[in-house]
Amino acid sequence: MKLIKLDAIDSTNDFLKALASQDELDNFTVVTAENQIKGKGQMGSxxxxxxxxxxxxxxxxKDFLFDTEHVFNLSVVVSLSVIEVLKSLNIPELSIKWPNDIMSYNKKIGGILIENTLKSDGRIVSVVGIGLNVNQTNFDAFPTASSLAAITGKVFDKTDLTISVAAKLQQNTEAWNNDSQTLWDAYFALLFKKGVPMPFQNKKNQNFMGIIKGVSPQGKIQILLEDDTVSEFEIKEVKMLY
Structure with a gap:
């Protein structure tokens, strides 16, 4: 695993995408930064x-995604990889808030942004961005967020975390080829608030009640509505109110 450490950068995803376009980088090359000026979340947040x-x-x-219909498979693998590393550190009450926010109790401790590039030869090259709140303890401006240190009272080594997450990601991408269903089942089992009646808001800012039933192979969340029908929603088409 090649590890590139930076002090400050606009975006590690942008840096790695630019690097990958100019050079034949090794699979699972990792870029880290102490400070990210223009960090991005889902849909430009x-x-x-x-x-x-x-x-x-x-x-x-590279060499994991082979068609645009199943790009969500990588979200499943990445989310599980982060969760498995955090479980090994005894971080409590872990779950995945669809599509790939990492939660402890009801607090967000991490987020994932995957950007895919379709090459002229049909290959899909992915840059997986992972942000994990580790040793920050002040979240006054973000009341729904927390960190490993805030939850456990311990200080964590970020380099060790980086290596562990990258290694687990590589391991799980290889495991996917042999038993993808087990990983999908693990993702479903970890879904935040799955099976619990919850208020949601649609893109028209209309509130409704529903129950999360699962996620489609294309990554759409499946919600059981009050009329006993199940509707599927894309990212940013629906927001959980919790």
């Missing part, structure tokens, strides 16, 4: 991190 306190990393993943 911002990811804000206190300088030097948190894990900011991007990983190059």
């Amino acid at each position: 911002k990811w804000v991190s206190e300088s030097g306190k948190n894990l900011i990393m991007s990983v190059l993943v």
Whole structure:
């Protein structure tokens, strides 16, 4: 595994994408930064991190996705990889808030942004961005967020975390080829608030009640509505109110 450490950068995802376009980088090349000026979340939302306190990393993943219909498979693998590393550190009450926010109790401790590039030869090259709140403890401006240190009272080594997450990601991408169903089942089992009646809001800002039943192979969340029908929603088409 090649590890590139940076001090400050606009975006580790952007840096790694640019690097990958100019050079034949090794699979699972990792870029980390102490500070990210223009961190991104899903659908262009911002990811804000206190300088030097948190894990900011991007990983190059090649030869895993082979068609655009199943790009969500990588979200499943990445989310599970992060969760498995955190479980090994005894972080409590872990879950995945669809599509790939990492939760402990009801607090967000991490987020994932995957950007895929379709090459002219049909290959899909992915840059996996992972932001994990590690040693930051002040979340006054973000009441729904927390960190490993805030939850456990311990300080964590970010380099060890980086290596562990990248290694687990590589391991799980290889395991996917042999038993993808087991990984899908594990993802379903970890879904935040699955099976619990919850208020949601659609893109028209209309509130409704529903129960999360699962996620489709294309990554759409499946919600049981009050009329006993199940509807599927894309990312940003629905928001959980919790």
